Amino acid sequence: MPMLENNAQLLHETLRRYVQREAWDRLDDLVKKTRDEELAGVMSVLDLELQADLWRRLPTAARQAHVICLLESPFGQTVLNPLPAQAVATVLREMAPDDMADILADLEPALIDAVLPFLEKSDEVEDLMRYGEDTAGGIMLPEFLALEADSTIEEALGQIRRSDDLEMIYYTYVVDGHGHLVGVLSLRRLVKAAPSTRVRDVMETDVVSVHTHQDQEQVARLVARYGFLSVPVVDEGNHLLGIVTVDDVLEVLQEEATEDMLKMAGAGQTLAETQGVRDNVRIRFPWLLASCGGGVIGAWVMSVYALTLEAHQFLAFFLPVILGMSGNVGTQAATVTVRALAMGQIRHYDGKWNAVRKEMVIGITLGVMYGVIVGLVATCFEDGPQHAVVIGLSVTAGMIVASSVGASIPVVLHRINIDPAIATGPFVTTSVDVLGIWAYFSIAGLLMGWMY
């Protein structure tokens, strides 16, 4: 297994060679022997057409279904949309209901209507499709094993032996006669209990659950914090409706981390979106427009101070240092704040303003330090010491403003229920640029007038 990377490399090259040579028999043979997870890993770096060709050669509907679930959207739409409804249903039937609902929801509306009658549990799937894709309801499995509180361990074990093809029964949840969630019992504890004991007497009653409408990220953090293997999903009346399992949680946490990183740079939300050049251009263009607009405003501010700039040309030399230092310290403040918010480490209203205050103090400290350093460096340039004071002060002012803005924007966005990551990057750099230029020339204007 330490050879994983090399295996993937080898598999990748071999697949490509067979396709180029049109050695279909060998290709089918290789595909048959390869695990779906490895195949999907290699497929994810191929172009969509080749992906679809390989997918069509998978020998069973079950493997086709599995590979669709492993690859990110829009792979599912691409391969399923052109197929007749019955063929689509054959593949979908092999999926867990939560995946089925997700994939189905992305297909063309006419195809969805045509496919639904072919599915056995179409009601269940339609129910799932009604929940938001990013909620507990959207990622839960509606099929699960619920034990009756009053049955015996022996009856419970019998129930488990009879149950088929349940994705995960490592915990079993316990309900009363009305379907209300009343307890939880790990399979381990169940196996170890005496056969005649009642479930009610060995179950744990202090059970943590989530609501159908709760955001998937909150659910994932909860499962991660407690180290659960699954968490039960209930409605307002505490009726058990499904379970969210740890493998879905792993996926959610990775997706959310990727989303935050990409959003902070204004580069989309998923890595799958970043496969093609065209999509990338479409996604990045508007964020760059924000920074372009900011830059143009900056140019206008500078043109207002054209006379100052003409008299003191050295001011232009140090503009990149001032903007660069402010930009970087602003990004540091924004990144720490966004991640702390996402990890639930800044949760309270107090905590939020504490975080901003802390970043301001850091900004003041680093600002004074670098103000002195850049000021000293500036004395080496021909324009003499009085200019160094202007430059040093501007670095200090710029960095203080940048830290405060960098920490405040995510907090404000979070407060008004906008994802802090979405606009932090472009907002921060643009505001910092404009404010930096304005501060620089204001300080220069003031001090120059005063010193001469």
Place this chain on the structure above:
Amino acid sequence: MPMLENNAQLLHETLRRYVQREAWDRLDDLVKKTRDEELAGVMSVLDLELQADLWRRLPTAARQAHVICLLESPFGQTVLNPLPAQAVATVLREMAPDDMADILADLEPALIDAVLPFLEKSDEVEDLMRYGEDTAGGIMLPEFLALEADSTIEEALGQIRRSDDLEMIYYTYVVDGHGHLVGVLSLRRLVKAAPSTRVRDVMETDVVSVHTHQDQEQVARLVARYGFLSVPVVDEGNHLLGIVTVDDVLEVLQEEATEDMLKMAGAGQTLAETQGVRDNVRIRFPWLLASCGGGVIGAWVMSVYALTLEAHQFLAFFLPVILGMSGNVGTQAATVTVRALAMGQIRHYDGKWNAVRKEMVIGITLGVMYGVIVGLVATCFEDGPQHAVVIGLSVTAGMIVASSVGASIPVVLHRINIDPAIATGPFVTTSVDVLGIWAYFSIAGLLMGWMY
């Protein structure tokens, strides 16, 4: 449970109030009734001294151990270092061996030597301490249930019932007479098999394992990709030495995502490091020094072109747009590349250069688009159309260079086994700034000389 956030808020305020009023009895009562996970969540936003005070009031060594594991380092060192060896051992004994080894390794060397004799399985713990903290060996549990391939299902179930306090027995791994890993059997399958069957006949033989020295991030991605609940750890001779469980994997993936985000901004590696102002200043200072140095070089480059700048003052106005646009597009390219590398989506040598080529094409496209836009805007400023050509071309050139540099630096760092995230941010912004300034004035110098 949808009330989680509010509960935490309430708990936080109540704890603070009791501490301020010195209402120790009430505090102890509240602590007794609160889950460790919730308590740790609230403690993580308090200052270290108050954290330690609360920790000391926890009623049992087991809870003290659990809370240390839930809070990030350096909490463990802070509360344990001042205690006598025997008291430290009492707490450590309550931890799983992998956590015990991690916490112990962070204590003062003299204390480690003093504590080890008090621990029952000190050999095992010393073994674990020998593996790197970030390897499969470092995060594995050395206590696990291994079934003999030749035993019957009935014998295996008996073995499980007798086994105590094993962290996770949802999968059971199967070994031959020499301790070699030969198969895996889920507890579910075991429960459902006929009692007289041999383990060998129902186990799966195609078992994915990892080596002790493999990096924890690779292990975590593997578990995530396959959706496993645990993965066995073996040595070079395929002897089963331990298991890595999904809860550790969840933690690793979250830590690594945080690390990548903070590293990219030059703001440390863990959120725990960012609690105090002093630590933040110490961590961020050197990264800002890089950007400061780059800015000073930029100032020097500009001073070389002082005559051009004097003749064409408008060049200074547009410097922030050019640097801002280049910086943003460079960060986009770097972010996408760093995350794709981390998620294992760019794995092959070919793939890496494809990624760089793709970013260059994106850079060219966006560069040309924004070159035209900024050029057109520039015509509105008084200096006339020929200057707009210089500015437009500089935007285009800057954005192309920035995309290429932004994608190349992570790939090069990855190639020479340096974490791509560590220097991407500061490296990218600094190189892009210097290259941008140089390109701008070169183009201006060339075209101005040629146009007049």
